[in-house]
Amino acid sequence: MRRTLLGVALGIVLGAASSAQAGPLLQAVFSFQLGDMYPAIYTASGGLGGSASGTGAGATWAVSAGDVPGGLLTLSIPTSAAPPIERMQYVMNGNAAAGSFSASADGQMVVTGEARVKAYGGLTLLGVPVTVGAPSVIQPPVVSGIGITAWSHAWTSKTTSLFDTYMNVVRTRMGSNGLVNGGGTVVLVSALNVVTSIAGQLPSFATLTLTYAPDAVAEPALALLAAAGAAGALRLWRRRAGPG
Secondary structure (H helix, E strand, O other), X not given: OHHHHHHHHHHHHHHHHHHOOEEEEEEEEEEEEOOOOOXXXXXXXXXXXXXXXXXXXXXXXXXXXXXXXXXXXEEEOOOOOOOOEEEEEEEEEEOOOOEEEEOOEOEOOOXXXXXXXXEHHHOEEEEEEEEEEOOEEEOOOOEOOEOEEEEEOEEEOOEEEEEEOOOOEEEEEEOEEOOEXXXXXXEEEEXXXXXXXXXXXXXXXXXXXXXXXXXXXHHHHHHHHHHHHHHHHHHHHHHHHOOO
C-alpha cells in the first residue's frame, strides 16, 4: 500500500512536469548571405505562433506561417571594397507555410526572396532568386545573357556545407539545438549553391535562430497542483500506515 500511494504522488509530480514542457516561440531571427556579400538580417518577436517541446535529442519544434521575418533591406558597400558594386538589396518574403522539425532529422520550410547586387546609380548587376529550406533546383529564364542556377537544401540543426570550387575550400555553417523542456534556442541552417554565368559560383547560406520559452503562466500553476496532489497522497499514506 505504501508503494502504491507513493507511486501515485510521484506520478502526479512527473505528470505535471512533463505537461509543462511546451514553450511558445518568443523570437525569430532570419539571415541570408549571398556568397561573400553583406548578409541581410531580420528579427521578429511578439505574436509568433510556433512552439517547442522536449529536451536535446528528443526535442521537437514548430514554426507557424509568417513567423520568419522578411522585408526590403538595402546595405551600402564601400565602392573601394568591391567596385563597381555599391550596395546589396535583399527582398525576403518570409515563410508562407508552417514547418515542423525534430532534433533527429532535417526539416523543410520554404523561405523565398531575391538578392540583388547593385552598381552606381542603382543599376542591378545581378538578381538572384532565393529559395531556401527545402531541396529544389531554381533556374529562372536567362535575362540579358545572364544565366542562374541555384540548388537549395533542407533546414538542419546540425552542420551544412558547400564546396567552393573557386577557392577550393569547404564552406560550412553550424546549427545547434539548445532546447531544455521546450525552452531555449535552436539554430537552423540551410545551404543555397548559386552558380551564375557572370560571377561563377556563389556559395550562400541562410540561418534561422529560434528562441522558445516554457509557459511562464502554466508552470507555477502546475507546480502548485503537483505539490498539493503529492501532499494529499502522503497524508493518506500516513493515516493508512498508522503510528508504526
